[in-house]
Amino acid sequence: MKLLRAATLNVRDLNRSEALYRDWLFYRTVESGVLARDLACSWGAPDSAGLPYVVMQPESGADIYLRLIQDEPHPDYEALKTYGWAAIEICVDDVLKVNERMLQSPFKIIGPPRELDGMPAIFPMQVQGPDDEIVYLTQIRDDLPMYDLPRATSLIDRQFIHVCAVSDLQGALNWCQNVLGLSFGRDMDIVYTMLANAFGVPFEEKFTIATLTHARDVFFEFDQLPPAAGPRPGWKGRLPQGVSLSTIVLPDFRERVREHAKWLITPPTVHQGEIYQGKRAATMRGPDGILFELVEL
Numbered sequence: 001m002k003l004l005r006a007a008t009l010n011v012r013d014l015n016r017s018e019a020l021y022r023d024w025l026f027y028r029t030v031e032s033g034v035l036a037r038d039l040a041c042s043w044g045a046p047d048s049a050g051l052p053y054v055v056m057q058p059e060s061g062a063d064i065y066l067r068l069i070q071d072e073p074h075p076d077y078e079a080l081k082t083y084g085w086a087a088i089e090i091c092v093d094d095v096l097k098v099n100e101r102m103l104q105s106p107f108k109i110i111g112p113p114r115e116l117d118g119m120p121a122i123f124p125m126q127v128q129g130p131d132d133e134i135v136y137l138t139q140i141r142d143d144l145p146m147y148d149l150p151r152a153t154s155l156i157d158r159q160f161i162h163v164c165a166v167s168d169l170q171g172a173l174n175w176c177q178n179v180l181g182l183s184f185g186r187d188m189d190i191v192y193t194m195l196a197n198a199f200g201v202p203f204e205e206k207f208t209i210a211t212l213t214h215a216r217d218v219f220f221e222f223d224q225l226p227p228a229a230g231p232r233p234g235w236k237g238r239l240p241q242g243v244s245l246s247t248i249v250l251p252d253f254r255e256r257v258r259e260h261a262k263w264l265i266t267p268p269t270v271h272q273g274e275i276y277q278g279k280r281a282a283t284m285r286g287p288d289g290i291l292f293e294l295v296e297l
Contacts, residue, residue, distance in 0.1 A: 002064070005249050007159060007162055008067040008245045008246075009131065009242065010070075010131065011069065020105075021066060026058070031274045035051050037050075041266055043291060044265040058156070063274075064158045074234050081199065084242070085246055087134035087243065089135075090157065091151070091160050092152050095113045099113050109127050110126050110128045111125055120141065121143065125138075133242060134163075134194075147185070148217065160219065164220060164223070173212065177212075184210070188209060189207070191204060192206070195225070209222065220246075232289075245293050247281075253268075254296070257282050264284055265285055266283075281294060
């Protein structure tokens with residue numbers, strides 16, 4: 001099964017961002033309102049209660065959502081240079097057609113279409129939104145030996161990977177395996193032009209990345225940041241800037257939250273809406289303060 005359920009992004013202007021994802025990525029709004037206090041508290045962000053939000057779904061109807069929350073941006077936040085959720089990756093049907101579309105859009109292309117070295121099945125590009133959110137738009141040409149990768153059923157379809165930047169790659173991988181029960185996929189050293197540009201290092205310098213899986217579903221990528229990186233700035237009592245948290249459905253939710261309760265921000269609580277569907281959810285604060293929201297299957 002696919003575990004990803006939602007990514008949550010902080011945006012300055014909710015109406016603007018909702019229109020952006022609707023008009024250029026074909027996402028449609030399926031829920032709107034203001035954040036309930038119990039939900040905000042479950043994230044360790046009580047001061048986010050009452051903020052307006054929308055939940056959006058891809059044109060294909062896949063049940064993986066994008067939640068946009070309107071909040072004031074922190075002036076010290078810089079994309080790609082801090083620990084935490086760094087990007088969302090969306091599968092597309094034809095990355096060259098998507099690139100032409102993005103050239104006309106408010107999104108800034110920060111990585112044009114480029115085949116990955118040694119991985120011809122993956123054909124990605126990267127864009128940056130007006131709130132410095134990073135979105136990978138990736139065409140899947142074939143499966144990989146270890147993974148089953150999604151095929152887009154619309155030009156721009158579902159999220160399939162959330163990218164996380166960390167200070168200690170091995171420590172973060174160990175935590176996810178021990179606490180969440182995920183499996184190590186693979187690691188590799190790659191030329192990563194976005195990170196090289198962000199940190200002002202030569203483009204040929206390589207960065208270590210690794211993946212985490214459940215069965216043959218690969219859905220987390222962790223990137224080791226260089227020593228110049230640091231914690232993500234933000235407002236006390238609010239969600240982190242940029243991509244705030246990743247929400248996954250956890251098959252062994254009951255056992256995981258019982259055995260690893262020390263990582264929970266608040267006890268599991270039932271929530272309504274498209275993302276939760278009346279199931280219990282709880283958020284864990286992991287390495288580097290990264291938020292993992294878990295939903296009961």
